Amino acid sequence: MDVSNAISIARRGRWAVATMFFVNGFLTGSWAPQIPVFLTRLEISELTLGMLILIFGLGALICMPISGYLMSRHGSRRIVRGFGCFAVLALLPVALAPSTPLAATALFLFGGLVGGMDVAMNANAVAVERRLSKAVMSSSHGFWSLGGFAGGAMGGIIIQNFGHVAHAGLVTAIAVSLFALGARHLVTDPRPVVQEHRKFALPRNGSIYLIGLLALFCMIPEGAVLDWAALYLKQERGADLATAGFAFALFSGAMAFMRFAGDGVRNRFGAVKTLRICSLIAAAGMLVAALASEPWVAIAAFAFAGLGIANMVPIAFSAGGNQPGMAAGTGMSVVTTMGYCGILVAPSAIGFAAEHVGFSIVFAALSGFLLIVGMLANLAHAADFVPQPAE
Known part of the structure; x- marks a missing residue:
């Protein structure tokens, strides 16, 4: 591969991973306007709502190390695509959940998929930095912030005028479209020189x-x-x-x-x-x-x-x-x-x-x-x- 072609691939990969950050932030930001709906729709207390929000976080924290383990075997591009293709669909089941137990399950999966994608896209941003020989991580997180702002800003208006299910459907359509555009241009990262574990284990460093x-x-x-x-x-x-x-x-x-x-x-x-x-x-x-x-x-x-x-x-x-x-x-x-x-x-x-x-x-x-x-x-x-x- 000649140098100019390699740089061109890296630049496309830079915008591809920026799109992944935007999509991830957009999904997270779009969840926030759905939170108040839970109180009235499921007829739950604020304490129960707090527990549901905590379950979302626990799903993310559990899937983050799993994402790391999978990347050590398959690389970040495949794992971004794997978690991402399900994450873009995950808000809709949350909005459709008819009961508290099903809502808890949907939120755990939503948090896990968004969290697993988060780790993988950050690792892919590192691969882009290495290929371009310059930092892109901060601006990538800037795209996450933009996505979160976009999701939160439009969410309340759409829910108020068209309902929470229509909002979740629109968010899903936008997220799927952006993900499909960006995922195909993600860069590959080389396998590590040291394969530090063949089974799931914590690093010793x-x-x-x-x-x-x-x-x-x-x-x-x-x-x-x-x-x-x-x-x-x-x-x-x-x-x-x-x-x-x-x-x-x-x-x-x-x-x-x-x-x-x-x-x-x-x-x-x-x-x-x-x-x-x-x-x-x-x-x-x-x-x-x-x-x-x-x-x-x-x-x-x-x-x-x-x-x-x-x-x-x-x-x-x-x-x-x-x-x-x-x-x-x-x-x-x-x-x-x-x-x-x-x-x-x-x-x-x-x-x-x-x-x-x-x-x-x-x-x-x-x-x-x-x-x-x-x-x-x-x-x-x-x-x-x-x-x-x-x-």
């Missing part, structure tokens, strides 16, 4: 778990802002409901903006230096948000923190997918599983802690987590990958 810890410390603050920032502003800073809602909106908007700019920053300064600077920005923003007495000062501080957090997770994922002697999918599955606990599991513990000490102290403590990431930034040196020769 301790550094991958430290990188997973970095991802966890990056994603806990993200989950905290997502679930608790509005309540913090309303209860402890006297903001009205409309104002409080801007906290996550500006935080996520800042993250999306910075993720599209982040690859250029990382290519210029390197993963370790970028991670260290980003952690300082994020920690400063989180600390100011915790100490601010005025709601809009806290909201601006959350947005500033979002600028820093935006590129921290993609760098951790790249480092996990570039561990020497380890399949990209194996490292990615460990890092993503540990990292996503920060969004799917940690917020419940944060709520419990805030009930006893207040959200202000909790957000201040989270700034300490982000400083720890900065101190351990050297662990992300593997994200500064070496070019992969064209095959």
